[in-house]
Amino acid sequence: MLALLLLAALVLLTLDFREGDEGALSDAQRAVSATFAPVQDALATAIAPVGAFFTSIGELGSLREQNEALESELQALREQQVMLADLAQENERLRDLVGMRERLGLTTSAAQVIAQPPGAFRWTALIDIGADQGVAENMAVINADGLVGKVVGVSSTYARVQLAASPNAGYSVRVDDTGQHGLLSGRGGNPMQLRVISDPEEEVPEGARVVTRAFEGTAIPDGIPVGVVAEASPGQLESAQFLAVRPFVDFLRLDLVLVLIDAPEAPLDDGPGEENQPGEENLPGGGGLPGEEGDGGEQGSGA
Amino acid sequence: MIARAGFLVLVLVTAVLLETVVFAGLAIAGHAPAVVALTVVAVALADGSEAGARYGFVAGLAVDLIAGGLLGLNAIVLVLVGWAAGASRTYLTGPPVLAQVLVGGAACAAAVAAHGLLAFLLDPDSVTATGMLRSVLATGLYSAAVAPFVVRPVVAGLRRLTPAAAGRRSLK
Numbered sequence: 083m084l085a086l087l088l089l090a091a092l093v094l095l096t097l098d099f100r101e102g103d104e105g106a107l108s109d110a111q112r113a114v115s116a117t118f119a120p121v122q123d124a125l126a127t128a129i130a131p132v133g134a135f136f137t138s139i140g141e142l143g144s145l146r147e148q149n150e151a152l153e154s155e156l157q158a159l160r161e162q163q164v165m166l167a168d169l170a171q172e173n174e175r176l177r178d179l180v181g182m183r184e185r186l187g188l189t190t191s192a193a194q195v196i197a198q199p200p201g202a203f204r205w206t207a208l209i210d211i212g213a214d215q216g217v218a219e220n221m222a223v224i225n226a227d228g229l230v231g232k233v234v235g236v237s238s239t240y241a242r243v244q245l246a247a248s249p250n251a252g253y254s255v256r257v258d259d260t261g262q263h264g265l266l267s268g269r270g271g272n273p274m275q276l277r278v279i280s281d282p283e284e285e286v287p288e289g290a291r292v293v294t295r296a297f298e299g300t301a302i303p304d305g306i307p308v309g310v311v312a313e314a315s316p317g318q319l320e321s322a323q324f325l326a327v328r329p330f331v332d333f334l335r336l337d338l339v340l341v342l343i344d345a346p347e348a349p350l351d352d353g354p355g356e357e358n359q360p361g362e363e364n365l366p367g368g369g370g371l372p373g374e375e376g377d378g379g380e381q382g383s384g385a
Numbered sequence: 386m387i388a389r390a391g392f393l394v395l396v397l398v399t400a401v402l403l404e405t406v407v408f409a410g411l412a413i414a415g416h417a418p419a420v421v422a423l424t425v426v427a428v429a430l431a432d433g434s435e436a437g438a439r440y441g442f443v444a445g446l447a448v449d450l451i452a453g454g455l456l457g458l459n460a461i462v463l464v465l466v467g468w469a470a471g472a473s474r475t476y477l478t479g480p481p482v483l484a485q486v487l488v489g490g491a492a493c494a495a496a497v498a499a500h501g502l503l504a505f506l507l508d509p510d511s512v513t514a515t516g517m518l519r520s521v522l523a524t525g526l527y528s529a530a531v532a533p534f535v536v537r538p539v540v541a542g543l544r545r546l547t548p549a550a551a552g553r554r555s556l557k
Contacts, residue, residue: 083435083438083439084434084435084438084464084468087438087439087441087442087460087464088461088464088465090442090460091442091445091446091457091460091461091464092457092461093457094446094456094457094460095455095456095457095458095460095461096457097456098455098456098457099455099507107456110450110456111449111450111453111456114450114451115450115451115452115453118401118451121402122402122405122406125402125406125407126406126410129406129407129410130410132410
């Protein structure tokens with residue numbers, strides 16, 4: 083029996099070896115294989131999760147290392163994401179600033195607000211550029227939203243800006259829609275006050291845009307957005323001459339600003355310009371600017 | 386007889402599927418247990434050398450037809466495995482499980498070695514000495530571990546289906 087079986091197997095082996103891939107035996111092999119293949123395929127699909135489970139057991143060591151490496155990478159990516167979000171916001175702010183500069187068509191110098199002192203100096207801000215970067219007193223300071231204020235003190239590397247909301251500040255402005263001009267005064271945290279000087283009897287619509295008005299000798303160019311006419315504040319003298327103006331600029335969240343370096347002098351004008359409010363000639367000293375030399379104190383900002 | 390033949394066909398088909406699909410996915414260092422060879426050992430341990438050789442021939446042909454390769458190669462190997470496993474029955478003492486593990490592991494290792502030798506004779510470039518040695522050891526050990534789970538149920542099934550056993554049941 084053993085010999086017979088071995089002989090039969092040997093005959094088949096010899097025939098298949100000699101015929102190669104073209105013989106009847108090879109055809110039979112292909113037919114059986116093709117018939118059985120779907121069964122193997124179905125079983126392989128059914129047990130794939132089980133196989134994966136056992137495979138993963140063997141890979142536990144490397145999986146742990148991979149996991150730790152991926153966790154570190156994820157943490158780094160999260161930090162990068164936060165940084166990118168900050169960069170995107172800064173990019174947007176800078177684009178807005180560039181847009182404002184292009185609209186004005188003036189030479190500007192960008193600066194970062196580095197300090198807004200509390201107390202009596204609340205309505206001033208310190209910026210990180212000074213005389214070395216071409217900054218001088220009375221230069222206008224703006225941001226993407228509009229007028230921030232003007233430079234009232236300069237050292238070589240820093241400058242102090244009196245904010246437009248300061249009770250000591252006043253600017254010549256005009257109502258963009260009607261052309262009426264007047265004097266705008268800061269009132270600290272309250273809306274600014276606009277005293278309409280030309281055509282005071284003409285109604286100024288609520289929501290009318292207020293912009294700066296160039297005045298002879300001033301370095302504040304025409305057309306810088308300041309705010310919108312709001313309702314008159316309760317308690318004020320209700321007169322067509324006095325209007326509340328809500329500023330565009332958020333003076334409590336100042337970040338990047340532009341100093342207008344080469345604003346041209348305004349042409350002759352017979353209207354009132356910026357006025358020094360009482361006490362404006364001598365701003366409270368308190369130490370002056372970092373690195374400031376000379377007469378030891380901020381000069382009052384004049385027209 | 387028919388039931389026994391049907392049982393062996395079922396065992397063979399299951400063994401081929403287990404070896405080519407299931408244990409292919411559970412390979413250790415690229416080696417899977419020789420489940421078909423273990424069924425040959427089981428038939429040989431249950432019914433002797435001749436039955437083991439006959440079943441080995443059919444099983445070898447089935448593997449050659451399904452898995453490809455030279456027709457008759459696995460048939461030669463498994464005929465010899467079946468005959469040798471059946472011949473070892475008289476020398477086996479001790480717990481059956483131990484016999485199954487030892488004979489199963491040795492038979493599968495011998496099957497891989499014989500297959501490798503024949504393949505070398507037919508095509509010397511297809512086999513390397515170190516590769517064959519690694520396969521013999523890995524397959525032998527893996528098969529020995531799996532042997533009790535294959536040999537035992539096949540032996541038990543065959544014993545239940547032998548004519549003597551059937552006769553005893555009919556007399557009850």
